[in-house]
Amino acid sequence: MNQPMNRIPWTLGATLALTLLVSGTGSAAAAGPSQEPRPLPRNIECLLRSALARESGELETAGLWAEALSTADTLSSYAASRYAQILESAGDDAGAFTWGERALSRDSLNQDAAQLVGRMRLRAGEPSMAVKVLTPPLRLLxxxxxxxxxxxxxxxxxxxxxxxxADLKRTGALLPDFGWIATGVLSMALEDDRPEEASDALRLALDLNPEDxxxxxxxxxxxxxxxxAVLEEKLLRRRAEAQDALPEQMAAxxxxxxxxxxxxxxxxxLVRIQKRGFDxxxxxxxAAGSLLCEGEFRAAIEAVxxxxxxRAALPIRARALVGIGSEKQALRCxxxxxKLRVLTQxxxxxxxxxxIxxxxxKRGVQTLxxxxxxxxxxxxxxxxxALCYVALRHPEEAVSFMREGVSRGVESPMIYAELGQTAVSIGDTLVAEWAFQKLVSMGRENSECLYFLAASDLNRGVVDRAIQRLEKAVELNPRNGRALSLLGSIRYNLGQLELARDLLVRAVRCRDAGPEAELWLGRVCRALRLDSEAREAESRGRGKRFRPGPSGLTLNSKP
Structure with missing residues (x-):
């Protein structure tokens, strides 16, 4: 045939196929004995038989006739895409994808094939390839x-x-059916911290389904x-006043x-929701509980x-008072x-x-x-x-308690971090190194962990690894004065004086650097012939006392 098959309508119903087939055989029977019946073209026959078989649910037979159709008309994109659709219906996704690609290679404007291949690209996690496949047919009016x-x-x-x-807005009358895509864009834009695009998605999603x-x-x-605050209040009120609103949405x-x-x-x-049957x-x-979670402690007290x-107000009030630092009032609560009930764990x-x-x-120890x-x-x-034991000035008991927790399978990066730091404070370097190594193996090392391990590497003579760890420690916390000081001293011993001076100048500005940073800076400045700067650093070092940095962990920390 001269007419390409892809100009035939994309779907043929069984009724139409049967009509064509019957009419073709009927005209042949009506012909006189002197006339030979006109044979039905091969590709039309394959198409009709495939349509009839698919309509009757015989997918295997339909697939065979569709394959024969693609063989009869090797240049037809429609024939290939039809076979791909039948294969997809039969569950043969690999074969459907192959024939869909073949259909697109013959005609990139084939919408059926583009839709099939685009879906499969998305399932395979290849959205960029799906966009590439779907773009050509969308250029058609x-x-x-x-x-x-x-x-x-x-x-x-x-x-x-x-x-x-932009594509979503082009779906015309079907736009309300695809509002979930706008909501998905809003969710992902929030995750990616792209507020402008999230705002556009929110406007569209609310236009399509304002009560979702x-x-x-x-x-x-x-x-x-x-x-x-205006938008937040508007959305909270809309959600809370909906007929199907949940109690937690009203509380929000x-x-x-x-x-x-x-x-x-x-x-x-609250009066309005009471009329609706809510307490x-x-x-x-x-509401007070959610305010506690948000750190709005004073508002939580006002709420109750x-x-x-x-019985209901005291637990919230006590927890909020702890949050704002009123520990004596919290203890009284x-x-x-x-006196009213048994306390939870x-x-x-x-x-x-x-x-404590x-x-x-004494009562605190008994409770603990x-x-x-x-x-x-x-x-x-x-x-x-562990922090309770530290507050009792028994860090060794805190170390023992954390080790017991780890031995029972209770693992967390924060446990290892605190265990390492507490072990360092009591001089138990073996436990500290073990804890920090575990932290590194979990991929959650912090600046203090890397500083300790770098110092351990330096004692073993592994200078290169010590430098790498110290550089990462400084990257994680640019205010780690001890890491800056140790790295500066290593650079000095390697003869890298300018680099050592830069590091030590940064170190002496940090709270936890200690006097040794000033003394190292004085040595470096002497080597660089900066005598006045060296004298100032040495003078500061002699009058400086070591001040330990904060632990960085509180009773309310979440591992």
């Missing part, structure tokens, strides 16, 4: 909206959010990141109103003030709570800490020993228990 939606999804996965939203809970939740996150709106200093608005909203007391408690039940741990810090140390076994169940509790 009247291209399918589904192709634009598929390319929008590919652009989203390729993190080309602006192009994704996921879109509203992501929009609230974006509003907080942008510091847009209450928490916002309390945090923004609008207690009257919070009270009015305003539960909403206040949950109207509650008359001390916990002691009052202890977390509350008992906090009581032990507060008794500002109350009765009572809950010791339960503390070994999680990394955070192991760290908290």
């Amino acid at each position: 009247g291209a399918r909206p589904e192709l634009y939606a598929l390319r929008a999804l590919a652009h989203e996965l390729a993190r080309n959010y602006e192009a994704s939203l 809970p996921r879109t509203l939740g992501l929009g609230i996150q974006l509003a907080k990141r942008l510091g847009d 709106y209450v928490a916002y109103l309390v945090r923004e200093g609008n207690p009257r608005g919070a009270e009015a909203f 305003p007391r539960d909403a206040r408690i949950e 003030k109207p509650l008359g039940d001390p 916990y002691r009052s709570l202890l 977390e509350e008992s741990l906090m009581v032990a800490w507060l008794e 810090r500002v109350g009765d140390r 020993e009572q809950i010791r076994e339960g503390l070994l169940s999680s990394p955070r509790r192991v760290l908290a228990g």
Whole structure:
């Protein structure tokens, strides 16, 4: 045939195929005996039989006739794409992809083939290739909206959010059906910290589905990141006032109103939700809990003030008082709570800490020993228990406790970091090195860990590795004065005086550098003939006392 097969409509129904087949045989029977019947062209026959077999559910037979069709018309993109579609329906994705690629090689504008191959490229995690496949047929006037939606999804996965939203807007009447793509763009743009594109996606997603809970939740996150209180309030209110709103969504709106200093608005909203059958007391408690998680401790106290039940208000008030540093008031709250009910494991741990810090140390030790076994169940509790022992001025007991936790399988980078630093403080270098090596093996080494290991390498004569570790330690924490000082001394011993001077000048500005940094700087300046600068450094070194840096860990740290 001179007409290429790809100009035939993309789908033929079984009714049409049967009609053509019957009409062809009927005209042959009506012909006179002197006339020979006109034979049905081979490619038309293959197409019709394939359509009939597929309509009746005989995919294997349909595939055989579609393959015969592609053999009969080797240049037909339509024949190849039809066979690819049948293979995909039969579950042969590899064969479908091969024949889809073959169809596109014959005609890159074949929309069926482009859609099939584009889908499979996305499944394989190749969004850029999917965009490349889908672009040619979209240059045609009247291209399918589904192709634009598929390319929008590919652009989203390729993190080309602006192009994704532009394609999404071209889907016409089907745009509301693909609103989930706009929500996906919003989520990924938030993860990538691209607020402008996230804002565009939010506007489109809200236009398409203004009540979608996921879109509203992501929009609230974006509003907080942008510091847009108006947008945050609008989205929180919309989510909280919806008919299918959940109690935690209502509590989130209450928490916002309390945090923004609008207690009257919070009270009015609680009255409205009470009429809907929700308990305003539960909403206040949950709102206060979320404020605690956000670090809004004073707002959390305000949220529970109207509650008359001390059992509900005291735990939140006590925890908030700890957060703002009012440890004596917090301890009084916990002691009052202890008269009302049994404390939880977390509350008992906090009581032990507060008794040791500002109350009765003996009672604190007794409480700590009572809950010791339960503390070994999680990394955070192991760290908290260790800090209690440090507060009791028993760092060796803290080391023993953390080692016991690790031996029971409770592992965390923060446990190893604190174990190493505490072991260093009591001079147990073997335990410190073991803990820091474990930290390195987990890929979570910190600046102090690398400094200690570098010093250990230097004592063994492994200078190159010591330099590498010190450089990384300084990269992780440019204010690590001890790492800068040690690296500067190594550079001095290697004869790299200018580099050593730069490092030591940075070191002496750090709080934890100690007098040795000044003395090393004086030596380097002497070698560089900078006598006045050397005298100043030596003078500062003689009058300087070592001040240890902060541990960097608190009772509320999360491993």
